[in-house]
Amino acid sequence: MSTAPALKDWPLWEVFVRSKQGLEHKHCGSLHAADAAQALHMARDVYTRRQEGVSIWVVPSAAITASNPDDKGELFDPAADKIYRHPTFYEIPEEVGHM
Amino acid sequence: MYTQAMDIPDESGKKLAVVPGAASDQEAAFEARIAADGRIEPQDWMPEAYRKTLVRQISQHAHSEIVGMLPEGNWISRAPSLKRKAILIAKVQDEGGHGLYLYSAAETLGTGRDEMLAGLHSGKAKYSSIFNYPTLNWADVGVIGWLVDGAAIMNQIPLCRCSYGPYARAMIRVCKEESFHQRQGYEALLVMMKGTDEQRALVQDAVNRYWWKCLAMFGPPDADSPHSAQGMRWGIKRISNDELRQKFIDATVPQAKVLGVTLPDPDLKWNEERGHYDYGQIDWAEFWNTVEGNGPCNKERLATRVKAHNDGQWVRDAALAYARKQKERQVKEAA
Numbered sequence: 342m343s344t345a346p347a348l349k350d351w352p353l354w355e356v357f358v359r360s361k362q363g364l365e366h367k368h369c370g371s372l373h374a375a376d377a378a379q380a381l382h383m384a385r386d387v388y389t390r391r392q393e394g395v396s397i398w399v400v401p402s403a404a405i406t407a408s409n410p411d412d413k414g415e416l417f418d419p420a421a422d423k424i425y426r427h428p429t430f431y432e433i434p435e436e437v438g439h440m
Numbered sequence: 441m442y443t444q445a446m447d448i449p450d451e452s453g454k455k456l457a458v459v460p461g462a463a464s465d466q467e468a469a470f471e472a473r474i475a476a477d478g479r480i481e482p483q484d485w486m487p488e489a490y491r492k493t494l495v496r497q498i499s500q501h502a503h504s505e506i507v508g509m510l511p512e513g514n515w516i517s518r519a520p521s522l523k524r525k526a527i528l529i530a531k532v533q534d535e536g537g538h539g540l541y542l543y544s545a546a547e548t549l550g551t552g553r554d555e556m557l558a559g560l561h562s563g564k565a566k567y568s569s570i571f572n573y574p575t576l577n578w579a580d581v582g583v584i585g586w587l588v589d590g591a592a593i594m595n596q597i598p599l600c601r602c603s604y605g606p607y608a609r610a611m612i613r614v615c616k617e618e619s620f621h622q623r624q625g626y627e628a629l630l631v632m633m634k635g636t637d638e639q640r641a642l643v644q645d646a647v648n649r650y651w652w653k654c655l656a657m658f659g660p661p662d663a664d665s666p667h668s669a670q671g672m673r674w675g676i677k678r679i680s681n682d683e684l685r686q687k688f689i690d691a692t693v694p695q696a697k698v699l700g701v702t703l704p705d706p707d708l709k710w711n712e713e714r715g716h717y718d719y720g721q722i723d724w725a726e727f728w729n730t731v732e733g734n735g736p737c738n739k740e741r742l743a744t745r746v747k748a749h750n751d752g753q754w755v756r757d758a759a760l761a762y763a764r765k766q767k768e769r770q771v772k773e774a775a
Contacts, residue, residue: 350760351759353547369613370541370544370613371547372544375756375759375760375762375763376759376762376766376767379759379763386537387537390530390533390534390537407483409483410481410483410484
């Protein structure tokens, strides 16, 4: 998330929380912690005070590789003219019903 | 959670000049996105003044959260029952969490947390002035929940639509938790109002001391608020100081009636024509004097905050030393 220098040497961690069994872990924020165990502990205190989760992942922020915003056009625009990838592209006679 | 200080200039604000000139492609793209009410994310290009405004505002907001833990924290050991103590601990812990969400959002703009904390501790950065007043009796804790958090909610709801993505997302999380703060305060006061005459007098006294300070939390009148216009244009600020203040007053008057307290303003009356309550003159000289550091508790709050930070240094060092040792052990075992 950030390339800013951490609190002296406490590295930055990204926190992902699974809100309930059967759902995916979702990014919910970041925090500084000395190590993974402490990051988990703090994530529990900060992000799950109201039963928001049943499972937590913490990942060192430095371990995340993100796409470059300058490449946005190159990466994502090609999908814009491939509307045949969507079901609504195809006209089906009404008598067929739901398909 | 408390946001008045948002457009209070501090040291960093002095460098804040919007340089006119030929707009670059990047700047045009930024302006177009703002105009379309789109969101700006950390990796996107943004004007330096936008970045600085956000760092100042979000860090002031974060500082307000953690300094806000102090006046209420004073009452944890004095809460009148175990129930009220548990509630107060939960609320103060929330404020710490809100500070963390906000520091994280500010860090995405490239300013380190240690740098922001150093600004707070040196007195360079501002925080909400409301915390520079003392909490004299138990009713103050209720009034802080009802009025201070109530004012903060008014301020923060529009911030959920702020143009800077990480700030808006932090505010959504904060607003979800904030409603508990206001309700617990109001309910604590309701209980006191059903008690003895002495208890009722304590509530009225707390309301009298906090009412005008809460109105000032919305910041200077629009006419005297130079940062506001730019903040509005950038989609950082959505509703003006005066408009929010009016909304807060209109919402609070009926609540005061139910509670059975009077609000200490002889000019407070319904204006049929405007469809709003009229109110008296806020003492801005007193407000600015407190912002400048001369309120009754400025020195005490800052000293407590700095002491807590310094006293915690060995914990931070020890955690780091432990993490390093664990890592070395793992490497050794793997070898």
